[in-house]
Amino acid sequence: MSGGRSPVAFVATAQPEYARHALAELRQAAGGGRAEPLAEGVFLFQPRGDPEAVRAGLAAQPPVFLRHLHPVHRALALPDLRPEAGAELRSEAVADACGSTASGLAPLVEATWDLLAGGGAALPPPGAAVQVQVRRLGLRGGPSAFAVKAALDPVLAAAGFRPVSRDPEWVLSVTLCGAPAESRGGAAGQRLAGDGGSAGAAGACRAFLGLSTPAENLSPWPGGAIHYPRAAVISRAAFKLMEALELFAPLGFCLRPGDRALDLGAAPGGWTQVLLDRGLQVTAVDPAPLDPRLQGRPGLTFLQGRAGEVPLPPAAFDLVTCDINWHPLETARTVAARAEVLVPGGWALVTVKLLGGGNPTAIWRRAADILAGAGLRLVAARQLFHNRDEVTLLLRRAD
Ligand SMILES: C[S@@+](CC[C@H](N)C(=O)[O-])C[C@H]1O[C@@H](n2cnc3c(N)ncnc32)[C@H](O)[C@@H]1O
Known part of the structure; x- marks a missing residue:
């Protein structure tokens, strides 16, 4: 899953107990598709037909249980971020935040540059406020959300956008995943069981990267989650x-x-x-x-x-x-x-x-x-x- 500017899939989020209703909403909007559980209430959705049509379907029938959706324009493996490598990756994350080039995030940085560099209708206008929104699903160790944002903000700036930490006009969504839910045998896998196979090997770290507006994501917050004091x-x-x-x-x-x-x-x-x-x-x-x-x-x-x-x-x-x-x-x-x-x-x-x-x-x-x-x-x-x-x-x- 790489190369083009159209989304190849979506990362979708709902309350875990209502995930199947969210999936039904998404399937209706997309005219069908298959889901792979990533975590409790989070699944990777691959529409059967044209992914561009999903937005139109959701606009025609706004979802109720689907809380958040981000497109996947690039899906890649991050072999140096294996969940087992927790301790040294945590210290590497500190190095990342300090601007080190010795980063296990290099493939993600490259994919981001590739996504932003090509131009085209799906890009934000020059100077747009873009927020990197990071979610870590099932990762033990590995870089913090802060470290990932610190690694990608300079890429946004170099591409002519304005990296922000709130009130974005556009969002660069990064979902980092540990082992696929089925391979962990977790409840998330059981809730959506039978919806399709895993796209990655057990234990591999995967990253799903997408560029969209908060409105397209159905929410301005990562995963649609907002925390108040x-x-x-x-x-x-x-x-x-x-x-x-x-x-x-x-x-x-x-x-x-x-x-x-x-x-x-x-x-x-x-x-x-x-x-x-x-x-x-x-x-x-x-x-x-x-x-x-x-x-x-x-x-x-x-x-x-x-x-x-x-x-x-x-x-x-x-x-x-x-x-x-x-x-x-x-x-x-x-x-x-x-x-x-x-x-x-x-x-x-x-x-x-x-x-x-x-x-x-x-x-x-x-x-x-x-x-x-x-x-x-x-x-x-x-x-x-x-x-x-x-x-x-x-x-x-x-x-
Ligand atoms: C979930 S609590 C409301 C919490 C409130 N919104 C808050 O922010 O603190 C539900 C409330 O509905 C009240 N309630 C139940 N039946 C009611 C009725 N027929 N008329 C008015 N209030 C009722 C209960 O007494 C209870 O205080």
Whole structure:
């Protein structure tokens, strides 16, 4: 797999428990293809037909469980990075970071130069901000992500691009893999068993290299994973809202200071805290009490009770958020019954639990149908990195 500018495959990522649903989405977009597990929730996907058509297929039917996808323009072996050679490779990684030319990453550097040097439509425009995003899968030892970025940033600069560490316009994705999952006999291999053979020898280190935009990757973060500091939030649930705000920003979803938000299922108060911190007026509703740290926060009104029962005025909110841990269809019915509290054009962000063992796609679609029946149009549905057995729906009330 080397030479051309079209992707020959994709590295795809989903929550491990939902990887087969992500694979189904990818197969539908690609018109078929085979998958090789690389790690828990990560697989190499080789489309049956034209790889260029995969993007169009995903654009026509945006995936929900497929969290991240990067193209593979070059796939190569890195023989000097064998997983067994952990100790000396770690010290070599330090040398790499200091600019040493004695690098086991030389084939990767060459492949990157080869990819960037040829010109063509798939290249970023000159001067574009390009971030090297590195993932290490099943590698014991070997260079750190930092060392790989340190080795490739000068190549980007020499090719006329601007290496960055955040907010990229383009991404150079590097997935480094240890032994193929099947040869390790791991759970990842078993989950997607029967999807195709391994492309590499057991024990070999492989690198998958691809150039794309964050939008094409379905996420601005490597593997679609974003980590926030725990210390700052009242509950981990806050991470869901923080992630949704970043991921859905390109769709126009944003919080404006002074906006009025209704937070259903608010306790202990992680989402409420995020909304208050961004300058919104928040009405929080929950039968359970809020965390004492929220007491006295300006802009906060707490209504202790059930979402379906507390009195609320019509057209009084710019945003409704709902993170109720309840049956998904009951949650949808509750929000639908409250749809009139939103102003026309107002947003709703709803967590749908995938409980009960049914088909997860059928569950979230049924919930979205109920919400659509109340005039809340589905804008996006995604299983976020911080969603576990959930899908997050972004909706908008008709103008
Ligand atoms: C996952 S927690 C919400 C976490 C919250 N978003 C945060 O950031 O801290 C789910 C909440 O839903 C609440 N809940 C359950 N049924 C409810 C209902 N009918 N109306 C309002 N809240 C409800 C529970 O009391 C619980 O506090």
